[in-house]
Amino acid sequence: GNSVTQMEGPVTLSEEAFLTINCTYTATGYPSLFWYVQYPGEGLQLLLKATKADDKGSNKGFEATYRKETTSFHLEKGSVQVSDSAVYFCALKDGSGNTGKLIFGQGTTLQVKP
Amino acid sequence: GAGVSQSPSNKVTEKGKDVELRCDPISGHTALYWYRQSLGQGLEFLIYFQGNSAPDKSGLPSDRFSAERTGGSVSTLTIQRTQQEDSAVYLCASSLRGGDSSYEQYFGPGTRLTVT
Numbered sequence: 001g002n003s004v005t006q007m008e009g010p011v012t013l014s015e016e017a018f019l020t021i022n023c024t025y026t027a028t029g030y031p032s033l034f035w036y037v038q039y040p041g042e043g044l045q046l047l048l049k050a051t052k053a054d055d056k057g058s059n060k061g062f063e064a065t066y067r068k069e070t071t072s073f074h075l076e077k078g079s080v081q082v083s084d085s086a087v088y089f090c091a092l093k094d095g096s097g098n099t100g101k102l103i104f105g106q107g108t109t110l111q112v113k114p
Numbered sequence: 115g116a117g118v119s120q121s122p123s124n125k126v127t128e129k130g131k132d133v134e135l136r137c138d139p140i141s142g143h144t145a146l147y148w149y150r151q152s153l154g155q156g157l158e159f160l161i162y163f164q165g166n167s168a169p170d171k172s173g174l175p176s177d178r179f180s181a182e183r184t185g186g187s188v189s190t191l192t193i194q195r196t197q198q199e200d201s202a203v204y205l206c207a208s209s210l211r212g213g214d215s216s217y218e219q220y221f222g223p224g225t226r227l228t229v230t
Binding site for chain 1: 216218
C-alpha cells in the first residue's frame with residue numbers, strides 16, 4: 001500500500017541555519033503531496049502542497065519540489081527562525097478507495113535555538 | 115470564519131468506559147475525516163464521510179469504534195469499552211469535497227483522550 005517515510009528527528013538548528021527535512025513516498029500513480037505543520041499547542045495546518053511531478057510548493061519561506069524520479073518531496077528553508085519550531089508532517093493523498101484520505105509520515109520535530 | 119471545532123479538548127476516562135468525541139466541521143464542507151495521532155502509530159486514518167453517502171470505515175481499528183454524522187454536519191466518534199491503547203489525540207478534518215478532489219483538508223485542534 002501507499003506509505004510515506006520521513007527522516008527521524010528531532011532536528012536542532014541555530015537560527016538562520018538551512019533546513020532540510022527528507023520525505024520519500026511509495027504510491028501507485030502520482031498522488032498529491034503535502035507538508036503539514038503542527039505548532040506547539042495548535043492543530044495541524046497545511047504548509048504547502050504539490051499536485052503533480054516537478055511542481056514546487058512554497059509558503060512562508062519553505063519550499064518542496066515533487067520529484068517523481070526519486071519519489072521524494074523534501075522540505076527546505078534557507079534561514080529558519082525560532083518561530084519555525086514545530087512538528088512537520090509529510091503526507092500524500094491516497095488515490096485508492098476514493099476517500100481522499102491522507103497518509104502521513106511519522107513527523108519530524110524541529111527545534112530552532114536563538 | 116470559524117474553523118473545525120472539536121470537543122472536549124481533553125478527556126480522561128477509566129478503562130472499560132464508553133466515550134463520545136464530537137466534531138463540528140466548517141459550514142458547507144461535505145467531506146469529514148477522523149484521524150488518530152498516537153505515539154506508537156503516528157497519524158492514521160479512521161473513517162470518512164462524504165455527504166449522505168455510506169461512510170468508509172476501513173481505518174477503524176476494532177468494532178469498539180463507531181462514528182456517525184447527523185444531517186451531513188456534526189460528527190460523533192464513539193469508543194466503547196475503552197482500552198489503554200486507545201489513548202491518543204483524535205483529530206477531525208473537513209473538506210469542501212473529498213475523494214480525488216483537490217480541496218484542502220482543514221484540521222480541528224483535536225481531543226486528547228487518556229484511558230487510565
